[in-house]
Amino acid sequence: MALLNNLVNLHLGDSTEKIIAEYIWYWSPNLLFLPFLSLWDRGSGVDMRSKARTLPGSVSDPKELPKWNYDGSSTGQAPGENSEVILHPEAIFKDPFRRGSNILVSFCHLRCIHPAGEPIPTNKRFSAEKIFSHPNVIAEEPWFGIEQEYTLLQRDVHWPLGWPIGGFPRPQGPYYCGVGADKAFGRDIVDSHYKACLYAGISVSGVNGEVMPGQWEFQVGPAVGISAGDQIWAARYILERITEIAGVLVSFDPKPIQGDWNGAGAHTNYSTKSTRRNGGMDEIKRAIEKLGLRHREHITAYGDGNERRLTGRHETADIHTFSWGIADRGASIRVGRETEMAGNGYLEDRRPASNMDPYMVTSMIAETTILWKP
Amino acid sequence: MALLTDLINLDLSDTTEKIIAEYIWIGGSGLDMRSKARTITGPVDDPSKLPKWNYDGSSTGQAPGEDSEVILYPQAIYKDPFRRGNNILVMCDCYTPAGEPIPTNKRFNAAKVFSNPDVIAEVPWYGIEQEYTLLQKDIGWPLGWPVGGFPGPQGPYYCGTGADKAFGRDIVDAHYKACLYAGINISGINGEVMPGQWEFQVGPVVGISAGDQVWVARYILERITEIAGVVVSFDPKPIKGDWNGAGAHTNYSTESMRRDGGYEIIKKAIEKLGLRHKEHIAAYGEGNERRLTGRHETADINTFLWGVANRGASIRVGRETEQNGKGYFEDRRPASNMDPYIVTSMIAETTILWKP
Numbered sequence: 001m002a003l004l005n006n007l008v009n010l011h012l013g014d015s016t017e018k019i020i021a022e023y024i025w026y027w028s029p030n031l032l033f034l035p036f037l038s039l040w041d042r043g044s045g046v047d048m049r050s051k052a053r054t055l056p057g058s059v060s061d062p063k064e065l066p067k068w069n070y071d072g073s074s075t076g077q078a079p080g081e082n083s084e085v086i087l088h089p090e091a092i093f094k095d096p097f098r099r100g101s102n103i104l105v106s107f108c109h110l111r112c113i114h115p116a117g118e119p120i121p122t123n124k125r126f127s128a129e130k131i132f133s134h135p136n137v138i139a140e141e142p143w144f145g146i147e148q149e150y151t152l153l154q155r156d157v158h159w160p161l162g163w164p165i166g167g168f169p170r171p172q173g174p175y176y177c178g179v180g181a182d183k184a185f186g187r188d189i190v191d192s193h194y195k196a197c198l199y200a201g202i203s204v205s206g207v208n209g210e211v212m213p214g215q216w217e218f219q220v221g222p223a224v225g226i227s228a229g230d231q232i233w234a235a236r237y238i239l240e241r242i243t244e245i246a247g248v249l250v251s252f253d254p255k256p257i258q259g260d261w262n263g264a265g266a267h268t269n270y271s272t273k274s275t276r277r278n279g280g281m282d283e284i285k286r287a288i289e290k291l292g293l294r295h296r297e298h299i300t301a302y303g304d305g306n307e308r309r310l311t312g313r314h315e316t317a318d319i320h321t322f323s324w325g326i327a328d329r330g331a332s333i334r335v336g337r338e339t340e341m342a343g344n345g346y347l348e349d350r351r352p353a354s355n356m357d358p359y360m361v362t363s364m365i366a367e368t369t370i371l372w373k374p
Numbered sequence: 375m376a377l378l379t380d381l382i383n384l385d386l387s388d389t390t391e392k393i394i395a396e397y398i399w400i401g402g403s404g405l406d407m408r409s410k411a412r413t414i415t416g417p418v419d420d421p422s423k424l425p426k427w428n429y430d431g432s433s434t435g436q437a438p439g440e441d442s443e444v445i446l447y448p449q450a451i452y453k454d455p456f457r458r459g460n461n462i463l464v465m466c467d468c469y470t471p472a473g474e475p476i477p478t479n480k481r482f483n484a485a486k487v488f489s490n491p492d493v494i495a496e497v498p499w500y501g502i503e504q505e506y507t508l509l510q511k512d513i514g515w516p517l518g519w520p521v522g523g524f525p526g527p528q529g530p531y532y533c534g535t536g537a538d539k540a541f542g543r544d545i546v547d548a549h550y551k552a553c554l555y556a557g558i559n560i561s562g563i564n565g566e567v568m569p570g571q572w573e574f575q576v577g578p579v580v581g582i583s584a585g586d587q588v589w590v591a592r593y594i595l596e597r598i599t600e601i602a603g604v605v606v607s608f609d610p611k612p613i614k615g616d617w618n619g620a621g622a623h624t625n626y627s628t629e630s631m632r633r634d635g636g637y638e639i640i641k642k643a644i645e646k647l648g649l650r651h652k653e654h655i656a657a658y659g660e661g662n663e664r665r666l667t668g669r670h671e672t673a674d675i676n677t678f679l680w681g682v683a684n685r686g687a688s689i690r691v692g693r694e695t696e697q698n699g700k701g702y703f704e705d706r707r708p709a710s711n712m713d714p715y716i717v718t719s720m721i722a723e724t725t726i727l728w729k730p
Binding site for chain 1 (some may be wrong): 382389392394407409413430495512550571593596600603604
């Protein structure tokens with residue numbers, strides 16, 4: 001009998017010009033206050049969906065892709081009697097699972113067909129795009145490097161991968177960048193994700209094992225403007241598809257285990273033309289000052305459940321406090337030694353939680369530092 | 375579903391010029407190894423062309439939280455046997471942002487010794503016999519040993535074959551090929567006297583490169599045991615009682631020793647080592663007193679003695695060297711958890727530079 005894998009890996013390029021396009025979208029249940037959604041909410045606040053369609057040939061420009069629609073009443077985004085939600089393709093990545101000329105299409109921003117194609121409330125890309133198309137923002141060419149942390153959980157028991165069931169591993173210390181069967185749990189997932197993302201065309205700049213065992217991190221960047229959000233969401237989707245293959249769960253919860261265990265964040269590194277220029281350090285300090293004045297507004301948008309993570313311990317700053325420092329991992333904003341010595345560079349906003357929406361975080365940082373006047 | 379292995383084994387060289395570089399360093403205990411990866415444009419074969427990097431030293435016991443950055447300086451490149459393609463492993467050492475080596479950076483001083491003109495002139499060769507023990511995960515008991523009990527006494531296991539004598543050969547063989555692929559000069563492997571214990575040898579390697587290659591070989595070994603679900607131990611005496619310990623015998627020669635009449639130089643070198651026995655022992659690995667008992671093919675830790683073909687001595691000179699009148703000698707004192715940067719540079723320093 002042919003193996004299932006022979007069929008999954010069939011290279012169709014020899015027999016047809018048709019390709020398969022996987023349309024991907026997402027939404028956050030907790031933005032809609034619909035109680036029955038707690039069935040799906042693992043507490044991570046991140047829910048990605050996709051479906052596939054056949055297209056007549058290779059496509060490289062998202063504008064050439066047809067719009068599509070899905071049943072919003074099945075995901076709590078539309079009422080049953082007016083259920084169609086429209087998918088607008090925004091970015092194309094190569095499909096690492098189907099390979100060949102097949103593609104992933106993201107991140108479709110979602111509009112209702114009535115009244116006139118307006119973005120639905122969970123479509124955060126739409127308002128981010130407005131900020132990133134502002135001439136002042138375009139002129140500053142904002143670069144983002146996002147450090148996405150996540151925790152792998154054993155399926156069915158929802159306990160971190162590698163942890164004894166009903167118990168705990170040795171305390172933190174050996175696991176950060178660690179090696180060995182007693183320190184690194186799930187590296188095959190991390191390494192296959194790394195290559196799959198590079199294959200897809202996502203700018204993954206690195207990976208590392210994190211302080212809590214079973215927790216990992218990948219970084220995306222530097223990416224300009226809206227592309228940072230597109231790439232993070234595509235990378236999250238690929239990660240969830242890979243954990244699906246591995247029979248393991250991925251959690252973006254910012255504090256998956258209470259107690260003396262690190263949380264999971266999405267530190268966002270940021271620079272503009274002005275901060276990268278000679279003398280940029282002054283611009284960085286100005287930007288940090290503005291961020292400090294809007295600390296509460298930013299924290300509200302930086303991910304659900306962050307108060308469980310930002311305690312002032314475990315390499316975080318307390319959620320109510322805004323602080324910054326050179327090489328200081330206990331601050332809200334950290335500026336690297338290299339930036340300090342060169343006099344220009346970038347800053348690291350350490351506040352966002354792992355379940356943050358990158359469209360919201362990136363556009364808000366750009367808006368506060370470039371457009372907002374105190 | 376696509377297999378995880380299809381993705382791990384993706385050959386990216388068709389789709390991108392980017393390569394993945396795994397930066398490796400030694401952590402706060404002096405024995406724990408750490409690594410993380412970054413994407414760079416490749417291929418790269420010269421470490422001086424790789425960017426410096428940094429890591430969170432507060433998470434490895436090497437820096438305080440409010441000033442946490444430790445800088446990584448790339449020192450040697452090897453091919454990555456796990457990611458293959460043009461991807462690389464990069465052995466690094468660690469510095470403060472001001473450019474000072476941090477206390478656990480033993481490579482820095484070793485490099486100074488090996489750049490001394492007198493040492494360079496002698497072209498010091500090293501062959502290091504790295505022993506290690508494989509342990510079952512979670513219980514920490516040697517691989518192949520019955521849980522809660524012991525195997526039959528030592529005798530059948532040294533270089534043995536058979537399911538009742540050799541435990542974990544797939545790890546050993548995978549490691550051998552992976553290291554050769556990486557560009558590490560592995561000269562051989564063998565099963566050891568204690569069941570579940572193995573040895574690989576790195577060499578002959580010149581100067582500082584011996585330390586680089588042993589550390590990267592240890593890293594590759596730990597990655598492989600991670601895949602196999604087994605734990606590797608470099609403890610010098612993992613099981614008390616009538617069971618051999620684990621060492622890192624260090625074979626050594628210089629130009630003068632390899633030349634005709636070199637045997638006299640060897641004897642002079644051994645004499646100098648004998649005068650600094652205590653200093654060397656202090657640097658030859660933690661817990662070595664549990665191993666160097668005078669039994670189980672070791673010399674007592676407080677005694678310095680040497681002999682031809684004598685495995686109960688601190689230093690052994692092979693019969694071949696004695697007969698040829700030149701060659702090398704074997705320092706049998708270092709423990710399996712020794713730092714090869716310290717041991718190799720100290721032997722060179724004592725025998726070439728030090729004046730009694």
